[in-house]
Amino acid sequence: MARNKFDVDENLESPFDIKHFRRAMVYIKRQKKPMLIAFALSALSAAIGLSAPLIMQHVVDVTIPAKAYEPLVGWSALMLLTIVVSVVLATIRSRIMTKVGQDIISEIRIDLFKHLQQLPFKYYDDRPQGKILIRIVNYVNAVSDVLSNGIINFILEIVNLIFIAAFMFAVDVRLSFVTLAGLPVFLGVMLLIKTRQRRAWQAVSNKSSNLNAYTQESISGIGVTQMFSREQRNEGIFTRLAANYRFEWMKAMRFNALIPFSVDNLSTIVTALIYLVGLLALGPADITFGVILAMSSYAARFWQPILNLSNLYNSFINAVAYLERIFETLDEPVTIRDNPGAKALPPIQGQVTFDNVTFGYDSGLNILENLSFDVKPGESIALVGPTGAGKTTVVNLISRFYDVSGGSIRIDGHDISQVTLKSLRSQMGIMLQDSFIFSGTILDNIRYGKLDATEEEIIAAAKTVRADDFIREFEQGYLTEVNERGSKLSQGQRQLISFARTLLADPRILILDEATSSIDAKTERLLQEGLNELLKGRTSFIIAHRLSTVKNCDRIMYVSNKGIAEAGSHDELLARKGFYHRLYTAQKMEA
Numbered sequence: 001m002a003r004n005k006f007d008v009d010e011n012l013e014s015p016f017d018i019k020h021f022r023r024a025m026v027y028i029k030r031q032k033k034p035m036l037i038a039f040a041l042s043a044l045s046a047a048i049g050l051s052a053p054l055i056m057q058h059v060v061d062v063t064i065p066a067k068a069y070e071p072l073v074g075w076s077a078l079m080l081l082t083i084v085v086s087v088v089l090a091t092i093r094s095r096i097m098t099k100v101g102q103d104i105i106s107e108i109r110i111d112l113f114k115h116l117q118q119l120p121f122k123y124y125d126d127r128p129q130g131k132i133l134i135r136i137v138n139y140v141n142a143v144s145d146v147l148s149n150g151i152i153n154f155i156l157e158i159v160n161l162i163f164i165a166a167f168m169f170a171v172d173v174r175l176s177f178v179t180l181a182g183l184p185v186f187l188g189v190m191l192l193i194k195t196r197q198r199r200a201w202q203a204v205s206n207k208s209s210n211l212n213a214y215t216q217e218s219i220s221g222i223g224v225t226q227m228f229s230r231e232q233r234n235e236g237i238f239t240r241l242a243a244n245y246r247f248e249w250m251k252a253m254r255f256n257a258l259i260p261f262s263v264d265n266l267s268t269i270v271t272a273l274i275y276l277v278g279l280l281a282l283g284p285a286d287i288t289f290g291v292i293l294a295m296s297s298y299a300a301r302f303w304q305p306i307l308n309l310s311n312l313y314n315s316f317i318n319a320v321a322y323l324e325r326i327f328e329t330l331d332e333p334v335t336i337r338d339n340p341g342a343k344a345l346p347p348i349q350g351q352v353t354f355d356n357v358t359f360g361y362d363s364g365l366n367i368l369e370n371l372s373f374d375v376k377p378g379e380s381i382a383l384v385g386p387t388g389a390g391k392t393t394v395v396n397l398i399s400r401f402y403d404v405s406g407g408s409i410r411i412d413g414h415d416i417s418q419v420t421l422k423s424l425r426s427q428m429g430i431m432l433q434d435s436f437i438f439s440g441t442i443l444d445n446i447r448y449g450k451l452d453a454t455e456e457e458i459i460a461a462a463k464t465v466r467a468d469d470f471i472r473e474f475e476q477g478y479l480t481e482v483n484e485r486g487s488k489l490s491q492g493q494r495q496l497i498s499f500a501r502t503l504l505a506d507p508r509i510l511i512l513d514e515a516t517s518s519i520d521a522k523t524e525r526l527l528q529e530g531l532n533e534l535l536k537g538r539t540s541f542i543i544a545h546r547l548s549t550v551k552n553c554d555r556i557m558y559v560s561n562k563g564i565a566e567a568g569s570h571d572e573l574l575a576r577k578g579f580y581h582r583l584y585t586a587q588k589m590e591a
């Protein structure tokens, strides 16, 4: 059950912390060389661009009054050249940075994916898939520009600012101080809205995550929605989530808009002050027209990097909200992992021992208590019992999808918590009711069980489980494209494919959780033969509600009341006239 539902905002454990950026630096540092080149190009382009007002000042104060037309053409050509060169340099830099940005996000994405693949079932039990997807796709995209261009631009704008200030002071010190007077006012505005702005962007990321989770859930459950004519109601939920998102977005944007608004106003006021102070206070004798022109041009340029820096600050604030989510996922502990000193499980015979096993998904609520049993290699075990009794839990523990909270599980005498997960799971085959079909061909789907299997091996496996006939009926046979929802395939066919996949993997221990439940009686008979082949020589645990499918198992365990209430062969249990007998008789009467 996903406890963190689509309409429940995720809580962030850590407050705004520069450490997220420091951590992001690990990825950025790997791009040091291209970033340095891009930075040098940008600095050069900015310096060249900044010489324009100086040229302008010279032209206005010296060249034009002297009516020196030839030098005027020369200066104009030089101005044009500065523009062309700075545009060319900026274009090259932009190309380099696009690549850097993509390299960074692909590395983060790969790390996230690798980590997600290791996270235990518990992580997935606790949150909707949509909230996981949005991190790996949207959030990573959202931080890409900030982590690449953002960092460079940030440094660059500061350098730019220093350059502009230097040029400005070179032209006139007094008017430069007039320009700088606007800075404290601006910093005051920034301080005032900083925290609120960060919260606003966190709220946006929460709402977009909720929207994504619900969309994903709705697409997965489209069949049920249409079946129960829930479209209108779902539309209502979606509209509400979309409205929440829109509301938070608008709120966050209001904070964003405040910054350029203050910068624009301050820049206008400062320019007006330059004119006023320049012309009125200092007077034409002291300040030439060229100086005023150059100064107002520098003042306008001075506020540009400040506006850019504050926009960058906005992007940083957004990115931090996303980075927090990304790193939170990367920090999610891999609780089910190889324990220190874990050894590879040698090739097994298939003996399974539960020794006083106690387990609960949530602490304080045990599903199994002090469960002990021993299964011999090659023995077939049926797990039956009321719904919710813990049958799936038993098999999940054998595969170590969860760790026991008490006691131990041993395979051929090896405690499964002391062997590597890979060596354990590679010797097990698990088939669930909802056989997962990956996008690709039927051939690829069967090959999933053994990546180096030849076509002949695949076809042989399909034949054994009676899947070959229906596969050949498709126009493209084994090369028929299927997708994750298994379109083109019936439930039964999907299961036959997953049987073939498991047979190919040749596991010593086989787990079938309701694996035959959606196969009709005719297909089931067909499958039974194949299944018998599959079970031959393997230890198997079969969970089935339809008892007819498990009658032939060596031993039937009736799971109830946090343990095994009864165990024995079909005949023994019927003779005992206990739980199993009751269940069997009830099912027979239904049939």
Ligand SMILES: Nc1ncnc2c1ncn2[C@@H]1O[C@H](COP(=O)(O)OP(=O)(O)OP(=O)(O)O)[C@@H](O)[C@H]1O
Pocket (backbone or CB within 6 Å): 001, 125, 361, 362, 367, 385, 386, 387, 388, 389, 390, 391, 392, 393, 394
């Ligand atoms: N991921 C989980 N998180 C929390 N509780 C869970 C989880 N999975 C199962 N449970 C609870 O554990 C109990 C046993 O579930 P389990 O799936 O093992 O039962 P089952 O016997 O296989 O049921 P069924 O026959 O309906 O498949 C149930 O009460 C269920 O609510």
